[in-house]
Amino acid sequence: MIAYVIRRVFQSFVVLLVVGLVAFSMFRFVGDPIDNMLGQERTQADVERLRTTLGLDQPFPVQYAKFLANAAQGNFGVSYRQGRPVATIISERAPATLELALVSGTLALVVGIGLGVFTAIRRNGVASNVIMTTSLIGVSLPTFLIGILLIYVFSVSLGWLPSFGRGETTQIGGWSTGFLTASGLKALILPSITLGLYQMTLIMRLVRSEMLEVLRQDYIRFARARGLRERSVNFRHALKNTMVPVITVVGLQLGAIIAFAIITETVFQWPGVGLLFINAIQFVDIPVMAAYLMLISVMFVGINLIVDLLYFAIDPRLRIDGRHA
Amino acid sequence: MLRLTTVSALAMAIAMPAAAAEFRWAGTTDPQTMDPHAVNSAPVLGFLNNVYEGLVRRGKDMAIEPALATSWEPIGDGEGWRFTLREGVTFHDGSAFTAEDVIFSYQRASSEEADTSSWFAPVSDVKMVDDFTVDVLTNAPNPIFPDSIANWMIMDSGWAAANGAERPAKDAENHATLNTNGTAAFKLVERQPGLKTVLEPFDGWWGTPEHNVTRAEFTPIQNPATAVAALLSGDVDMINPVPIQDAGRMAAAGNAKVIQGIEARVIMLGFPHQADELKYTSDAGKPNPFKDVRVRQAVAHAVNVPAILQTIMRGNAEPASQLVSPAMRGYSESLSRRPDFDPDKARALLAEAGYGDGFSFGLKCPNDRYLNDEAVCQAVTGMLAQVGITAELDAMPVQNYWPELREDNYDMYLLGWSPGTFDAEHPIRFLATTPNEEKKLGSWNFGDFSNERVDTLLPLMQSEIDDAKRQAYIDEATKILQDEVAYVPLYVQPLVWGTGANIELTQRPDNFFILRWVTVN
Numbered sequence: 001m002i003a004y005v006i007r008r009v010f011q012s013f014v015v016l017l018v019v020g021l022v023a024f025s026m027f028r029f030v031g032d033p034i035d036n037m038l039g040q041e042r043t044q045a046d047v048e049r050l051r052t053t054l055g056l057d058q059p060f061p062v063q064y065a066k067f068l069a070n071a072a073q074g075n076f077g078v079s080y081r082q083g084r085p086v087a088t089i090i091s092e093r094a095p096a097t098l099e100l101a102l103v104s105g106t107l108a109l110v111v112g113i114g115l116g117v118f119t120a121i122r123r124n125g126v127a128s129n130v131i132m133t134t135s136l137i138g139v140s141l142p143t144f145l146i147g148i149l150l151i152y153v154f155s156v157s158l159g160w161l162p163s164f165g166r167g168e169t170t171q172i173g174g175w176s177t178g179f180l181t182a183s184g185l186k187a188l189i190l191p192s193i194t195l196g197l198y199q200m201t202l203i204m205r206l207v208r209s210e211m212l213e214v215l216r217q218d219y220i221r222f223a224r225a226r227g228l229r230e231r232s233v234n235f236r237h238a239l240k241n242t243m244v245p246v247i248t249v250v251g252l253q254l255g256a257i258i259a260f261a262i263i264t265e266t267v268f269q270w271p272g273v274g275l276l277f278i279n280a281i282q283f284v285d286i287p288v289m290a291a292y293l294m295l296i297s298v299m300f301v302g303i304n305l306i307v308d309l310l311y312f313a314i315d316p317r318l319r320i321d322g323r324h325a
Numbered sequence: 326m327l328r329l330t331t332v333s334a335l336a337m338a339i340a341m342p343a344a345a346a347e348f349r350w351a352g353t354t355d356p357q358t359m360d361p362h363a364v365n366s367a368p369v370l371g372f373l374n375n376v377y378e379g380l381v382r383r384g385k386d387m388a389i390e391p392a393l394a395t396s397w398e399p400i401g402d403g404e405g406w407r408f409t410l411r412e413g414v415t416f417h418d419g420s421a422f423t424a425e426d427v428i429f430s431y432q433r434a435s436s437e438e439a440d441t442s443s444w445f446a447p448v449s450d451v452k453m454v455d456d457f458t459v460d461v462l463t464n465a466p467n468p469i470f471p472d473s474i475a476n477w478m479i480m481d482s483g484w485a486a487a488n489g490a491e492r493p494a495k496d497a498e499n500h501a502t503l504n505t506n507g508t509a510a511f512k513l514v515e516r517q518p519g520l521k522t523v524l525e526p527f528d529g530w531w532g533t534p535e536h537n538v539t540r541a542e543f544t545p546i547q548n549p550a551t552a553v554a555a556l557l558s559g560d561v562d563m564i565n566p567v568p569i570q571d572a573g574r575m576a577a578a579g580n581a582k583v584i585q586g587i588e589a590r591v592i593m594l595g596f597p598h599q600a601d602e603l604k605y606t607s608d609a610g611k612p613n614p615f616k617d618v619r620v621r622q623a624v625a626h627a628v629n630v631p632a633i634l635q636t637i638m639r640g641n642a643e644p645a646s647q648l649v650s651p652a653m654r655g656y657s658e659s660l661s662r663r664p665d666f667d668p669d670k671a672r673a674l675l676a677e678a679g680y681g682d683g684f685s686f687g688l689k690c691p692n693d694r695y696l697n698d699e700a701v702c703q704a705v706t707g708m709l710a711q712v713g714i715t716a717e718l719d720a721m722p723v724q725n726y727w728p729e730l731r732e733d734n735y736d737m738y739l740l741g742w743s744p745g746t747f748d749a750e751h752p753i754r755f756l757a758t759t760p761n762e763e764k765k766l767g768s769w770n771f772g773d774f775s776n777e778r779v780d781t782l783l784p785l786m787q788s789e790i791d792d793a794k795r796q797a798y799i800d801e802a803t804k805i806l807q808d809e810v811a812y813v814p815l816y817v818q819p820l821v822w823g824t825g826a827n828i829e830l831t832q833r834p835d836n837f838f839i840l841r842w843v844t845v846n
Contacts, residue, residue: 019660029725030724030725031722031723031724031725031726031728032725032727032728033724035723035724035727035728036442036724037364038365038440039364039365039366039440039441039443039745040365040743040755041365041443041444041768042365042440042443042746042768043443043762043765043768044762044768045762074628078497078498081357082357082358082361082502082518082519083357083358083494083497083498083502084498084502084518085498087831089518092517093519107760126393147549148551148554151551151554151558152554155554155555155558155560156558159558159559162558162560163551163554163555163560164544164546164551164554164555164560165544165560173411176456263462266547266548266551267548267550267551268551269545269546269547269548269551269555271519271520275547276519277549279519279547281596282693282722282724283724284724
């Protein structure tokens, strides 16, 4: 067990280092930050001086090593664009992304499971067929199109909801929350639908097919034969047994929601880390890009590690293999 | 920093009628910093013009007018300028404005850490004569110095010292990055970088307010479609810019209007004047045809500028004949005719130069720097093909573009230039003078255009006090640049802003948004 865990942690660590190395080797293709940092009246001497100050004249492995050495001490450098510490900027922006991810994740989970169960039970009903057909839209339409569509319907035409931003936020310690104001809650609606729609349809389809599978099992027939109530059969017996694969997928999708909120955040001008990253790319703000990419890979590697360890705990076959390996 | 709580936000919403004088506006770029000397870029200087003031400022027509200085006059025989300062001016924190703040702001803005130091290259010293008189001494007579410092903003010396912000910070944060203490009509009450920046009128301002704004909030919105939607749904009162293709639809919507003008930026094609060989396409390695002035003339005649403006700019831009637009000081009226669109003449010129069978070359172009830049390059490519020369277009994001130009990786390129001083001397200094690192000349002259007479004319026009003589020098240089086809000026880029139907404002050609000219009806 311990050997397995140590091996997995070590592998995760190597993955992180490689991600960082690839990221740093790519940065010079993103462009040159110097031109963005200096005005049009700069001289070549100014350019060279700033390049040396920032260490951009050095080869990328050296830049990467410096980044790692500083990051190990918790110092992610100073943003080229804002001239402020990257750690501060990211911690200012993280609440926006996490709140959006939480709301859209919950939405996807609740609505997805509900509709999945419904369409499985009423397999041939008209409503089920309508839902199944509509869900294709969620899978096939690109996020930005859904976002723009929602904005035009609910903000421009109907004027019900704000077209961009987070509304008024309340500061609680280091955390800015939009949950406590009316405008903050209203502002959450459109972006969380946009962000969660894909996951919602994914979960719904997954629950439906798992549920159909389970409903054919003998123990369900047996439960019905025992005269148990329909609700009890569907939810206590059938749904419970569909949840194992669903939870695995949901766990991984939560990571995806946080990491790929970029497009939703851009469309809604949602001030989270995804928008920060897009700005960083446009400005070639290397410290912000590096910190963001490392953060996201830490998150994914972490989720994968936890899932692996959970499998190990759940699945006895893995344990036996592990002992022999 | 003041943070709005829910309660006060609701209170404001209730207290104000529909025609509230609260104003919200959006732009693509968040100002990088609130420090007026740290970054010399239009988004920063434009925004901070509402918070800080200079000795002089630009009016609605771009003319220089008194601000913190009430008058100025040349000293002796062009040794410099004497500024008489306005008395009774206070900074936002209540401290008094004196000559000491001017001296301090000169030292700060011209320091090595500042990005604005090039403005003070002609200055040898700034001296305090008394509390309200300052002498700026220049190395040589400098007639346009007052014109060149409209964006040099005065910061309170006491405030800066008390907060450890005596020098601008480029790769670190200091107090002035997020806080301000200026003298202008609006003061900064909240700054959340990338999120929102809130201004409120300064009660102690020396001037008479023309606006009725009680609170102004700026939000950066990068996505143009989101910005248009925000304006149409009334979430913001003004956006800059409006995508050209959306302007017509927006004007028709009824609750918004489009404000159009001509920006100071001239878009042009540039050539390699010194390179011996072509670098791209199958003709790479062959002699560089653009060294021949007839080929450059042929390009000028081959590009149908009116057609570009009609289709790509939807009639919003004006053709350009020289490196500055007609609104700039020093524009050469007598040279306002640009080469006619004449493909036959272009073909004849090419044949005469020995390229009757045409050639192919690489055209470099940014795709996110100027309005519809890539589309313009595609149109140019098509028009050049009509006269037999084949351009291979390579369009890229601007942060990749400048390094390519610096390393001479092009056979032809697209460039836009907006003169910071609003004077014709500016592009000649940066684009047309032989590059000279030491004298800080020709730093954007990527193609190394070099003409001895232009190099001689530059210092003459820089130091000539007599307007007529100075114009003669500029005209002569402009004529040379036109005859030599150093660049092919195409058009002056349009400015397209969108506002709510109830907003009155003034659009200035430098694309600066001046809040004190806003009226909310």
